[in-house]
Amino acid sequence: MSGPRPLVLSGPSGAGKSTLMKRLMKEHEGVFGFSVSHTTRSPRPGEENGKDYHFTTREAMEEGISRGDFIENAEFSGNLYGTSKAAIEDVLAKNLICILDVDIQGVKRIKDTDLNPIYISIQPPSMEILEKRLRDRQTETEESLQKRLDAARIDMELSKEPGVFDIVIINDDLERAYEELKDVLTEEINKVREAQ
Ligand SMILES: Nc1ncnc2c1ncn2[C@@H]1O[C@H](COP(=O)(O)OP(=O)(O)OP(=O)(O)O)[C@@H](O)[C@H]1O
Numbered sequence: 001m002s003g004p005r006p007l008v009l010s011g012p013s014g015a016g017k018s019t020l021m022k023r024l025m026k027e028h029e030g031v032f033g034f035s036v037s038h039t040t041r042s043p044r045p046g047e048e049n050g051k052d053y054h055f056t057t058r059e060a061m062e063e064g065i066s067r068g069d070f071i072e073n074a075e076f077s078g079n080l081y082g083t084s085k086a087a088i089e090d091v092l093a094k095n096l097i098c099i100l101d102v103d104i105q106g107v108k109r110i111k112d113t114d115l116n117p118i119y120i121s122i123q124p125p126s127m128e129i130l131e132k133r134l135r136d137r138q139t140e141t142e143e144s145l146q147k148r149l150d151a152a153r154i155d156m157e158l159s160k161e162p163g164v165f166d167i168v169i170i171n172d173d174l175e176r177a178y179e180e181l182k183d184v185l186t187e188e189i190n191k192v193r194e195a196q
């Protein structure tokens with residue numbers, strides 16, 4: 001049997017990717033595995049090294065990129081982010097649905113690989129609501145918030161291009177967005193459960 005297809009979750013910072021993903025993983029224990037990315041940004045309160053991200057320095061990450069350790073990497077809001085080959089292999093080896101949370105640059109780079117994931121974009125209902133969610137989250141300085149909003153405008157345009165995403169979910173009502181996400185993944189979830 002071929003393994004379950006990975007899932008690429010993308011969309012503007014603050015759209016609700018982590019919120020939806022954490023619920024999906026909690027409600028489907030032993031079905032999903034998170035591909036832990038590397039980043040040069042500082043940890044937020046509550047974030048754990050090796051669980052939320054591998055927090056690293058730019059120098060170490062650039063060395064890893066030159067060695068070919070990453071399947072993709074991107075500069076986002078003044079920091080480097082990347083998906084290592086090891087992060088994905090760890091999850092695939094367990095026959096779980098591998099979830100990658102990456103920005104739109106990552107989506108484009110993953111399309112050049114043989115990963116064959118399901119591409120899902122999580123979009124906010126509007127820029128105004130996105131800005132409010134990001135401000136209320138209280139994780140950003142004014143400067144990084146503005147960079148994230150600039151990146152969000154680009155993301156919202158690109159996500160409308162035909163063929164980039166298999167599905168675009170508007171995360172207005174959390175319950176409805178979650179149901180939509182779960183429905184798209186039913187076949188892959190069943191594949192994992194049947195194999196257990
Ligand atoms: N449907 C929703 N309605 C209201 N608030 C929401 C909704 N979905 C998420 N949020 C809130 O919006 C904020 C941003 O959500 P979250 O951190 O999940 O976004 P994200 O897309 O993972 O962002 P990033 O890419 O920066 O990690 C959080 O405080 C979350 O609780």
Ligand SMILES: Nc1nc2c(ncn2[C@@H]2O[C@H](COP(=O)(O)O)[C@@H](O)[C@H]2O)c(=O)[nH]1
Nearest residue numbers: 013037073074076081082083101102103106
């Ligand atoms: N191209 C990649 N993008 C990534 C990766 N890991 C996270 N991200 C994206 O970065 C922004 C900001 O994340 P935050 O945790 O600092 O809020 C967000 O859009 C993520 O999807 C990665 O490995 N590659």
